[in-house]
Amino acid sequence: MLKEEQEVAALGAPHNATPPTSTMIHIRSETSEPDRVVWSLFNTLFMNSCCLGFIAFAYSVKSRDRKMVGDLTGARAYASSAKCLNVWALVSxxxxxxxLIIIPVLVLQAYQ
Structure with a gap:
């Protein structure tokens, strides 16, 4: 017997015979749609025609809440509604x- 084999025989089998285990951590990638809170806040403060900016802000906050809970489908639905409302608020x-710039200019030109 080799010297190492004699030491193993004398010491006996290893105390922990189970193979080492590894831990897997699954990190979810951020593939959800953005909640557009900043855009909604801008529209609320500056382009709030017919309260569309405020309504878009409410939907954006709902989208963020759904995302925090883990409901990505609900978050996408609210974010989509907020996007549509933001586009309409910005365009209007x-x-x-x-x-408001063109009409007064045309009226002043008509009186001259």
Whole structure:
């Protein structure tokens, strides 16, 4: 017998015969849709025609709450509604701003 075999025979079998185990941690990738809170806040403060910005902000907050709970389907639905409302609020705000500039200019030109 070799010297190492004699030492193993004298010491006996290893006390912990189970193979080492590993732990797997699954990190969920952030593939969910953004909640658009910042855009909604901008529209609420500056482009709040017909309260669309405020309603979009409410939907954005609901989307963020759903995302925190883990309901990604509900979060996507609320985020989609917030996006649609934000687009409408932005477009209507820009159109109203342009009209508020053009109409007075046209009226002043008509009186000259």
């Amino acid at each position: 705000g820009i159109v109203m701003t342009i009209l």
